[in-house]
Amino acid sequence: MNESNFKSGFISLAGLPNAGKSTLLNQLAGMHLAITSPKPQTTRQVVRAIIDEPDAQMIFLDTPGYHTANTRLDKNMLVSIAAALTDADIVILVTDASRAQTASKLPAMEQALLERLSKLEKPVILLLNKVDKMAKEQLLPLIVRYDQAYPFAAIIPLSARNGDGLDDLLSEIRKLLPEGPQYYPVDSVTDLTEREMAAELIREQVLLMTHDEIPHGSAVEVEKFEEIGSPDRTQIRVSAVIYCDKDGHKGILIGKGGSMLKAIGTKARLNIEQMAGCPCLLELFVKVRPGWRNRRDILRTLGLETRA
Ligand SMILES: Nc1nc2c(ncn2[C@@H]2O[C@H](COP(=O)(O)OP(=O)(O)OP(=O)(O)O)[C@@H](O)[C@H]2O)c(=O)[nH]1
Ligand SMILES: [Mg+2]
Known part of the structure; x- marks a missing residue:
C-alpha cells in the first residue's frame, strides 16, 4: 500500500463526568482498559486505546470528566483534558442523552466545554450516549437542541454499554481522519503499564x-x-x-x-x-x-x- 494513503489520528473523548467516556473507550478497545463507575470523576488520567485497521490507526484518548476545579488534583485533571483537546485531530463530545432529555438547556459546564472547543477549530462529533435507557422519540428534540448549539461534524446516538451505534461512529471517524503515520507499532493496545x-x-x-x-x-x-x-x-x-x-x-x-x-x-x-x-x-x-x-x-x- 502507498504509505501516503495511510490515515491516522488522535481522537479525544471529552464530556461531563459520568457521560460514559470510559465505557466507550472500553467498548472501542474490546477490553476493560479504563475503569468505570456510576460515581462522577472516576477517570483521573488520560488513558489511550490504540485501534489498528489495515489502512489506518486510531488513537483514542479517554479524558477525565470536565468539572469545576476545587483541588490541585482537579486542576491537574483539567490540564490533562486541555492537553488532550489541543493534541486531538478529532474530538468526540460524549453526553448522557438519557439525562439531557429532561433539561431544556445544555448543562453549563458542557456549554463551557463547547466554547473551548470552538476556539480549537477541530471537527467535533457529538455522541448522544445511553440511548438504551431512553425512548427513541425523545432523541429528535435533543438532536435539534444540540444542532442549534454547535456546528458538529456529526451527531450520533449510541449506547457505549451495548455497542449499538459504534459502527456509525467508526465510519464517521474514518471520514474525518487525516493522512498520517502509524504512531504506535501494530497491536499496541494502550500505553498504560x-x-x-x-x-x-x-x-x-x-x-x-x-x-x-x-x-x-x-x-x-x-x-x-x-x-x-x-x-x-x-x-x-x-x-x-x-x-x-x-x-x-x-x-x-x-x-x-x-x-x-x-x-x-x-x-x-x-x-x-x-x-x-x-x-x-x-x-x-x-x-x-x-x-x-x-x-x-x-x-x-x-x-x-x-x-x-
Ligand atoms: N445504560 C447505560 N449506562 C451507561 C452507558 N455508558 C456508560 N454507562 C454507565 O454510566 C456510568 C458512568 O460511565 P463511565 O464510563 O465511568 O463515565 P465517564 O464519562 O468515563 O465518567 P468520568 O470518568 O467520571 O468522567 C457507569 O455506571 C456506566 O456503566 C450506556 O450506554 N448505557
Ligand atoms: Mg471515565
Missing part, C-alpha cells in the same frame, strides 16, 4: 464499594509489582496502598474485622488476574494522608502531577 492498570483496578473497587466522600478522597499506589517465573511468568505479586483523607475513612475502608478491605481485594485480584493472564497474590494496606489531593509530592508519586 500493568502496574498502573493494577492500581486503577483496585481504585475501581474502592469507587464501586464505598460511598459519600470516600471514593473521591481515595487513591491507590502500587508499591510492589513482582513477576514470578521466567521467561513464562506463573504469578504476579502486587502490594498496594490505598490512601485516604481521614482516620474515619480508613476505618470504613478496612471495615469490621477487615471485611471491606477483603472484599475490595478479592474483586480487584480477580480483575488483575484477568488483565495479567496469571494468578495474582495481592496485599492491600490503607494509609491516611490528609489533604493529599492538594499535595504535589503525593500527586507526583501517584502519577497525577501533570504540571511542571
Whole structure:
C-alpha cells in the first residue's frame, strides 16, 4: 500500500463526568482498559486505546470528566483534558442523552466545554450516549437542541454499554481522519503499564464499594509489582496502598474485622488476574494522608502531577 494513503489520528473523548467516556473507550478497545463507575470523576488520567485497521490507526484518548476545579488534583485533571483537546485531530463530545432529555438547556459546564472547543477549530462529533435507557422519540428534540448549539461534524446516538451505534461512529471517524503515520507499532493496545492498570483496578473497587466522600478522597499506589517465573511468568505479586483523607475513612475502608478491605481485594485480584493472564497474590494496606489531593509530592508519586 502507498504509505501516503495511510490515515491516522488522535481522537479525544471529552464530556461531563459520568457521560460514559470510559465505557466507550472500553467498548472501542474490546477490553476493560479504563475503569468505570456510576460515581462522577472516576477517570483521573488520560488513558489511550490504540485501534489498528489495515489502512489506518486510531488513537483514542479517554479524558477525565470536565468539572469545576476545587483541588490541585482537579486542576491537574483539567490540564490533562486541555492537553488532550489541543493534541486531538478529532474530538468526540460524549453526553448522557438519557439525562439531557429532561433539561431544556445544555448543562453549563458542557456549554463551557463547547466554547473551548470552538476556539480549537477541530471537527467535533457529538455522541448522544445511553440511548438504551431512553425512548427513541425523545432523541429528535435533543438532536435539534444540540444542532442549534454547535456546528458538529456529526451527531450520533449510541449506547457505549451495548455497542449499538459504534459502527456509525467508526465510519464517521474514518471520514474525518487525516493522512498520517502509524504512531504506535501494530497491536499496541494502550500505553498504560500493568502496574498502573493494577492500581486503577483496585481504585475501581474502592469507587464501586464505598460511598459519600470516600471514593473521591481515595487513591491507590502500587508499591510492589513482582513477576514470578521466567521467561513464562506463573504469578504476579502486587502490594498496594490505598490512601485516604481521614482516620474515619480508613476505618470504613478496612471495615469490621477487615471485611471491606477483603472484599475490595478479592474483586480487584480477580480483575488483575484477568488483565495479567496469571494468578495474582495481592496485599492491600490503607494509609491516611490528609489533604493529599492538594499535595504535589503525593500527586507526583501517584502519577497525577501533570504540571511542571
Ligand atoms: N445504560 C447505560 N449506562 C451507561 C452507558 N455508558 C456508560 N454507562 C454507565 O454510566 C456510568 C458512568 O460511565 P463511565 O464510563 O465511568 O463515565 P465517564 O464519562 O468515563 O465518567 P468520568 O470518568 O467520571 O468522567 C457507569 O455506571 C456506566 O456503566 C450506556 O450506554 N448505557
Ligand atoms: Mg471515565
